[in-house]
Amino acid sequence: MKPLRNFFAHNFHHYRFLLVAAISLGGSFTVVMPSLADGTTSGTTIDNTATAEYNYVNNLGVNVLNKTTSNTVTVSVAETAGITVASQGMTDTTGGSVVSNDLLYYDFLITNVGNDPTRFFIPGKATITGSATAGAITADLDGNGTFETTIPTTGFTTSSIPVSGFVKVRVPVTVNLLATPGSVITVLLGDTGPNDNSNATQNQPDSPDGSNPTEVRTIDNLDGTAGETAGIPLNGEREASAIQTTTISAIPQAFAKVLKVRSGYSDSSTPNNLSDDKLTYDLSLKIDSTSPTGSTGLTPANLVGTNINVDGLIGAKILVSDAIPVNTHLASVVTPPTGWSVVYTVTPTLVTANNALWTSIVPVDLNLVTRVGFVKSGTLTAGTTVNGLSFQVVTNGVLTSTATIANIAQSFGQTQGDALNQLVYDESGDQSPSNFNDDGTVGSNVPNLGVANVTIQGADSTNNNTGQGPGGEVNTFTMTAQTSILNGPHLFPNAVGATDNNNDFSNQSAIVPLYLPPGSTLDPAPVSFLNTILNPDPTLLSNVLLVPVTPTNTSDLPSGTTVTLISGVSVATYTYNGTGFTLTSGLGISLPTLNNLPVDYTVTVNLPAGTPLSTDTGKAFPVTIRAFVDSNNDGAFNSGESSNNTIDQVYTGFLKLVKESRLLQGSGSAVAANDSTFSTTVKKPGVGNIIEYRITYTNISSVPIGSNNATLNATGIIITENGNSTNNNWAKDNDNNGKVDTSHVFSTAIDSAGIVTYLNLGAAVTDAIGVDITTYLDTIPGPLQPGQSGTFTFQRKVN
Numbered sequence: 001m002k003p004l005r006n007f008f009a010h011n012f013h014h015y016r017f018l019l020v021a022a023i024s025l026g027g028s029f030t031v032v033m034p035s036l037a038d039g040t041t042s043g044t045t046i047d048n049t050a051t052a053e054y055n056y057v058n059n060l061g062v063n064v065l066n067k068t069t070s071n072t073v074t075v076s077v078a079e080t081a082g083i084t085v086a087s088q089g090m091t092d093t094t095g096g097s098v099v100s101n102d103l104l105y106y107d108f109l110i111t112n113v114g115n116d117p118t119r120f121f122i123p124g125k126a127t128i129t130g131s132a133t134a135g136a137i138t139a140d141l142d143g144n145g146t147f148e149t150t151i152p153t154t155g156f157t158t159s160s161i162p163v164s165g166f167v168k169v170r171v172p173v174t175v176n177l178l179a180t181p182g183s184v185i186t187v188l189l190g191d192t193g194p195n196d197n198s199n200a201t202q203n204q205p206d207s208p209d210g211s212n213p214t215e216v217r218t219i220d221n222l223d224g225t226a227g228e229t230a231g232i233p234l235n236g237e238r239e240a241s242a243i244q245t246t247t248i249s250a251i252p253q254a255f256a257k258v259l260k261v262r263s264g265y266s267d268s269s270t271p272n273n274l275s276d277d278k279l280t281y282d283l284s285l286k287i288d289s290t291s292p293t294g295s296t297g298l299t300p301a302n303l304v305g306t307n308i309n310v311d312g313l314i315g316a317k318i319l320v321s322d323a324i325p326v327n328t329h330l331a332s333v334v335t336p337p338t339g340w341s342v343v344y345t346v347t348p349t350l351v352t353a354n355n356a357l358w359t360s361i362v363p364v365d366l367n368l369v370t371r372v373g374f375v376k377s378g379t380l381t382a383g384t385t386v387n388g389l390s391f392q393v394v395t396n397g398v399l400t401s402t403a404t405i406a407n408i409a410q411s412f413g414q415t416q417g418d419a420l421n422q423l424v425y426d427e428s429g430d431q432s433p434s435n436f437n438d439d440g441t442v443g444s445n446v447p448n449l450g451v452a453n454v455t456i457q458g459a460d461s462t463n464n465n466t467g468q469g470p471g472g473e474v475n476t477f478t479m480t481a482q483t484s485i486l487n488g489p490h491l492f493p494n495a496v497g498a499t500d501n502n503n504d505f506s507n508q509s510a511i512v513p514l515y516l517p518p519g520s521t522l523d524p525a526p527v528s529f530l531n532t533i534l535n536p537d538p539t540l541l542s543n544v545l546l547v548p549v550t551p552t553n554t555s556d557l558p559s560g561t562t563v564t565l566i567s568g569v570s571v572a573t574y575t576y577n578g579t580g581f582t583l584t585s586g587l588g589i590s591l592p593t594l595n596n597l598p599v600d601y602t603v604t605v606n607l608p609a610g611t612p613l614s615t616d617t618g619k620a621f622p623v624t625i626r627a628f629v630d631s632n633n634d635g636a637f638n639s640g641e642s643s644n645n646t647i648d649q650v651y652t653g654f655l656k657l658v659k660e661s662r663l664l665q666g667s668g669s670a671v672a673a674n675d676s677t678f679s680t681t682v683k684k685p686g687v688g689n690i691i692e693y694r695i696t697y698t699n700i701s702s703v704p705i706g707s708n709n710a711t712l713n714a715t716g717i718i719i720t721e722n723g724n725s726t727n728n729n730w731a732k733d734n735d736n737n738g739k740v741d742t743s744h745v746f747s748t749a750i751d752s753a754g755i756v757t758y759l760n761l762g763a764a765v766t767d768a769i770g771v772d773i774t775t776y777l778d779t780i781p782g783p784l785q786p787g788q789s790g791t792f793t794f795q796r797k798v799n
Contacts, residue, residue: 081218082114082234084202085190085242086167096417097249097299103172104132106187106244108766110216113203114238117227119219120161123190123424124153126171127214130185131248135172143168155213160221160228181250181297192239198244198638206237215239252301252418253434254382255288258320258411259465260428260475263390265496265707266538267479271486271536274398274479278331281475282390283374283409285320288433289383294440300382302378302416303463306423310343310358310375317375319343319412320389321353323450328393330366336374337388343373352447354412354423371450379416395479405477406452406459423447427472427510438468463498465706484593485541486534487627487644492708493534493598495646504646506531506710507620507701510607511654515727518616520668522652523609526564529648531601534625535594541629546589546601547637549624549645550580556622560608563623565589588635605650615656618700620649654701655714655784658697659693666690666797685798690745691730693796697780698789715782717754719792722775730796731774742796744773754780756792 088107092098110120128134138147141158147170149156158167171187179185192201206217217239221228222484264280269272272653287303324330333342346368347356353371363369376388395405409428414421425445426435435443452474459476460467467473478500486493489506497503510524535541548563548761559578564571564585572586591599606625614620628643630636637643659676663671668688675683678694685691697719701712723731730742746769749756758765759775767773778792 039228057146058276061210073569078230079116079231079233080114080235081116081118081220081238082112082203083118083216083218083238083240084113084122084347085109085216085240086111086113087197087242087244090244090246092388094370094419096419097252098246099181099249099251100175100177102175104175104185104246106171106173107190108169108171108189108242108244109166110169110240112161112163112218113231114218115163116229116233117160117162117165117221117225118233119216119221120158121211121215121219122151122156122158122167122169123214123216124151124155125214127188128173128186129188131176131183132178132185133171134187135174138170138172140168140170157219160225162227175248179248179743181248181299183248185246185248186243187245188241188243190214190217190239192241195241195243201242202240203238204240205235206239211237216241221777236293244662250297250299252415253298254290254301254303254413254415254424255290255292255433255436256303256380256413256424256426257286257288257431258409258426258428259284259286259434260322260407260409260460261465261703262407262463262475262477262705264392265477265479267494271494272325272481274400274403274481275396277395277398277479278326278392279395279405280390280392281322281326281407281409282387283428284319284387284389285318285324285380285411285591286385286433287380287382290438292432292488295436295442301418302382303413303424304416305377305381306354306412306414306421308354308358308375309356311360312357315377316414317377318380318548319354319373319375320409321356321371321373321412321450322391322407323349323371323452324369324393325407325452327398328395328405329413330369330372331392331627332355333392334388337386339378340374340376340389343375344369345371345373347371349449349451351449353410353450354447355427363471380413385534398479402478402480404454404476406454406474406476408452408457408472408474410447410450410472412447427457429458429465429467429473429475430469431465432450435471437470443470449505461499464703484535484537484642485544485627485644486536487625488532489708489710490530490532490600491598493532493644494536496706497647497709498705502645503647504706504709505649507649507651507654507700507712509614509651509654509711509712512613514614518613521612524607524611524650524652526604526606527650529603529605530747531625531646532598532647533591533594533601533644535596536599538596541594541642542592543630543633544591544594544627545630545635545637546591546625546627548574548576548581549626550576551622551624553798554579556619558608558611558621561621561623561773562606564604564606565601565625566604567591567599590630603648605648607650607652611652613653614651615653615700618703620651622647622649624648632718649702651701651712654699654712655717656698656700657719658696660696661691661693664690664795666694668798679686687798689798690796691742691796692748693721693794694793695778696789697723697784697792699784703786711786713783713785715784716783717778717780717782719751719754719778719780720775721778721792721794724774739799740772741799743799744771745794745795745797746771749776749778749792751778751780751790751792753790754778754792756794 086109088109091105093103137151139149140147141149218237223230228445263282266278268276305318306317308317343358345356345358411426413424423445437443458469458473460473486494488504495504561576564573568588572588574581575584624647626645628637628641662678663675663683663685666688668686686703698716704711757777758773760772
């Protein structure tokens, strides 16, 4: 309750009259006053006696200091009732997430916040909404935590509860079998509108609606009860309610995604022999932290092991398995990351990988290995990506001039928290985790044999896990015995691309000017490539021509692109008109003879004005150059003529920056829900809110595939955030009120891959509380490899 002096201070004029009257009558005066709930005990008397000093002049003309004392006034605190009901939380008796058929205990605490002992009425029923059924309410009346008293359905009145005494009440609720994930169960004990846990639901008068069987309320003790102040409460009987809600959890599901890329290929320096070629495969296992688009009723969970037989012992392990491709045998395995072990099996592939007999001992004859695997005990948390699971195979028994190697990986585990211990199974070749379908619906978790079959499974022919269809997709690689001419990136005429040596490539980027915003177009400066051709045969080749090839997708190149080929003193320029190339300058490039020494030539690509940014499209502009032997001297390529292609790809920028913002409350008003998540949409902060900026930088160029292709790495990256620059005003006083509009929030400029430095109007400063910062410099040494990305975040408070 308020201290008595505060009570009188707020009611001074009224009580001054009463006290003055009492003093003037020279007697005692008792004031009965209300008390705030849970304050001074009912019946307590508070005495107050006034004293004073005063001066007067006696008849001698002398000033005299005098004193006086008043009579005593006594305040007797009246009995006031008070009650609160507080939520004490929910307990799921099965543990883990709340799902169908769980038994939930909702506990409530009823407290006497009056200043006199009282009794409680506890209703026999709680109000339940949602897909659940309530059981019998119980109460812990003796405070030993056993909830020993079952409350009758008609309700129950307790014995006397002392001031600040309490009773715990438990409402058992069983979640219905058909409860929908995401739906809400609400448990309301008492009935004090608005029943929303606000102050308006606590210690409210019971008088408006009288005594009802659904209420939690006070019932005054009978006079004569120990400790009871005679009479009724000054404020009447009181009531209160509390409400608790629970959302039915989505079913936990580990979204495990096994990914596979072919990271290397070597012809073992025997280009005409396909029986000794080496292929390197890199596997990774990603546990997604978000549910697949289109899935319902599932929440991301951690991945744990399933029963796998290793060295004769069956135990819970996470397994990544890869059946050795047909026409190959296992050559070597790279040491996996810490916590992972390499395992081998010679069990025939007629048995599924999770039922095979595995060994951690390297077999003496690797030719007998049917599968290679990687196992881990323990847990992989959602959001984890495991890289570095790599092995190499060698081809054997390939007698044809062309052969396709098909391969698919599998992963096995279980969902942490899944009481049914269901298998979590995935196949490589796509972006769908846990063998889910492309539309996000649940696929089969019954493993197949893991032996690649393109006809049945479909193909991930681009070697980047973008296959489509049910289950996984097969990684395919077509080998072709070397032709009589090779054409490729500089110094690597035998380079191999995604599928063969006709789609090897070299990547370069045009210069993009500063402050060119996304969505713009430009007229790039010409970009030059140096390529190499080679005759691998000692026999001289005659009449070798070099020409640009119309792209398969004619829209891949903008109309007006020119391609200039230079070999020695010969120069030829071709212009692309949207459907094909036309020789517009020179006589074409012809090498009368080609021996077995490499020959370099130059390709200059000049894209036209109006070319879009690659950071917008996510694509390069490819120019395929064909080297071929013009055996019939007609100047054109004909079927059957020996040839080889290489692709020169021009990017108009390849480091993509995406800036997003979100609002944090800070010391300001609550933030709207749609402003509290990172996005590019306009936000509406108030004073005291914090703006958090996030810059995501990504190398969008094509990832290394095949062998000896020229890719693009970004190094020495410096991201500048200047609040006073032409395109920024977040460090300015835009409204001219004498104060910069936003200020730096200490220790919030973060890039785990970079080094952040701070400037104030061009001068270096230290990050500290109260330091004014107008520029952030984020230096990322790199290299940032193709497909890699990072983030830089910083915060500004709205002043």
